[in-house]
Amino acid sequence: MTDRREALTIGATAWVLEHGLSGLxxxxxxxxxxxxxxxxxxxxxxxxxxxxxxTEFAGEQxxxxxxxxxxxxxxxSARAWLDQAWALFSNPAIRPAMQLLFELDAVxxxxxxPARDAAAAVTERWLHVVGDVLSEFGISARARRGLTPLVAAxxxxxxxxxxxxxSGTAPDALRTLAGVIDAxxx
Amino acid sequence: MTDRREALTIGATAWVLEHGLSGLxxxxxxxxxxxxxxxxxxxxxxxxxxxxxxTEFAGEQxxxxxxxxxxxxxxxSARAWLDQAWALFSNPAIRPAMQLLFELDAVxxxxxxPARDAAAAVTERWLHVVGDVLSEFGISARARRGLTPLVAAxxxxxxxxxxxxxSGTAPDALRTLAGVIDAxxx
DNA sequence: ACAGGTTTGTAGCGCCCGCTACAAGCCCTA
DNA sequence: TAGGGCTTGTAGCGGGCGCTACAAACCTGT
Numbered sequence: 001m002t003d004r005r006e007a008l009t010i011g012a013t014a015w016v017l018e019h020g021l022s023g024l025x026x027x028x029x030x031x032x033x034x035x036x037x038x039x040x041x042x043x044x045x046x047x048x049x050x051x052x053x054x055t056e057f058a059g060e061q062x063x064x065x066x067x068x069x070x071x072x073x074x075x076x077s078a079r080a081w082l083d084q085a086w087a088l089f090s091n092p093a094i095r096p097a098m099q100l101l102f103e104l105d106a107v108x109x110x111x112x113x114p115a116r117d118a119a120a121a122v123t124e125r126w127l128h129v130v131g132d133v134l135s136e137f138g139i140s141a142r143a144r145r146g147l148t149p150l151v152a153a154x155x156x157x158x159x160x161x162x163x164x165x166x167s168g169t170a171p172d173a174l175r176t177l178a179g180v181i182d183a184x185x186x
Numbered sequence: 187m188t189d190r191r192e193a194l195t196i197g198a199t200a201w202v203l204e205h206g207l208s209g210l211x212x213x214x215x216x217x218x219x220x221x222x223x224x225x226x227x228x229x230x231x232x233x234x235x236x237x238x239x240x241t242e243f244a245g246e247q248x249x250x251x252x253x254x255x256x257x258x259x260x261x262x263s264a265r266a267w268l269d270q271a272w273a274l275f276s277n278p279a280i281r282p283a284m285q286l287l288f289e290l291d292a293v294x295x296x297x298x299x300p301a302r303d304a305a306a307a308v309t310e311r312w313l314h315v316v317g318d319v320l321s322e323f324g325i326s327a328r329a330r331r332g333l334t335p336l337v338a339a340x341x342x343x344x345x346x347x348x349x350x351x352x353s354g355t356a357p358d359a360l361r362t363l364a365g366v367i368d369a370x371x372x
Numbered sequence: 373a374c375a376g377g378t379t380t381g382t383a384g385c386g387c388c389c390g391c392t393a394c395a396a397g398c399c400c401t402a
Numbered sequence: 403t404a405g406g407g408c409t410t411g412t413a414g415c416g417g418g419c420g421c422t423a424c425a426a427a428c429c430t431g432t
Binding site: 010020022033075082098099102103107109110117119120121124127141145146147148149150152153154155156157158160161164165167169170171172173174175177180183 | 189206208217224246284285287288289292293294296297302306309310322329331333334335336338339340341342343344346347349350351353355356358360361362366369
């Protein structure tokens with residue numbers, strides 16, 4: 001049934017969030033889900049099918065988790081939104097998702113396929129979200145053209161750096177970035 | 187002998203640049219190098235030893251390839267240096283190295299070990315290089331504090347985005363970033 | 373109650389994996 | 403030239419891999 005397949009997809013994605021995508025093999029995943037490799041092949045056709053389903057679902061989850069603007073609590077400044085976004089990116093509970101994102105990126109960078117599709121969707125959505133936020137702050141379309149990809153790339157780069165080195169430079173960078181955004185409001 | 191080990195490390199790194207690090211297994215690598223898996227185990231102790239040697243060497247290579255300032259041809263503006271750095275990052279010949287960098291990052295993000303050490307070394311070196319460049323442009327230490335990690339993270343984020351989506355937003359972002367740097371020269 | 377399609381369990385095939393035992397080859401010293 | 407360590411080739415072990423054949427169990431509509 002489709003329900004069962006969805007449940008397995010959700011469970012397998014959770015397994016991947018915890019254990020990583022790279023070393024995935026059917027039997028351990030199946031055991032973790034209380035089923036057998038036979039069933040995973042039955043529902044997903046092959047290991048590639050399972051991985052595709054996981055990446056697709058994980059991509060949707062990541063897109064849904066983007067730190068957009070809450071209409072009920074609109075941030076009062078660029079700084080406030082950046083802090084809000086950074087609090088999400090550096091939240092330990094979100095860490096597995098960030099790890100999976102960069103794992104997807106690594107696969108996507110080397111070859112096309114479901115991983116690249118998912119990574120590209122997440123990236124484009126992220127650009128869109130940042131663009132909306134900047135628009136909300138009254139930044140002109142002309143200024144947004146360069147500022148949107150700059151802000152989006154900065155946050156991704158800082159998140160990656162933060163996961164690797166924990167050097168703690170992000171707050172300073174975010175303060176500077178907030179100044180850049182404020183200056184663009186004109 | 188140590189010479190043989192170094193030669194195998196170099197060759198294995200080249201193999202990984204072409205084929206990726208994640209699916210590495212001894213026999214294909216050995217065949218590619220004209221030797222046997224037996225020899226790789228002999229010289230590196232185990233597969234983990236080989237991977238550690240590769241990541242370490244690749245990390246050194248990446249560090250050595252950073253787009254620092256050429257004293258003979260100092261760039262005349264932030265824009266010029268950014269263009270120079272971006273030309274390197276988006277150079278097709280460098281692409282395998284960028285792919286390996288993000289593959290190392292993905293491993294590093296999930297667990298400590300040689301990959302994290304290498305990735306952290308590359309990241310810190312990159313921060314250092316960017317800091318030097320900004321200093322060269324006469325930007326104060328105070329302004330550099332936030333600007334250095336911002337510029338470093340931006341370029342990494344843009345490089346990643348560029349490899350995944352080829353959306354072509356990087357030039358606009360770089361133009362904006364150049365304006366930010368120039369403004370900081372005060 | 374029963375037939376027929378859908379779902380699941382058992383067993384195992386062939387393959388590649390990391391790694392090792394063993395012996396032969398090699399080269400340097402005496 | 404003989405000995406003895408460093409280096410290499412051959413063969414294979416145990417195990418996990420993706421995947422499949424086959425049959426039992428299950429559910430559903432009549």
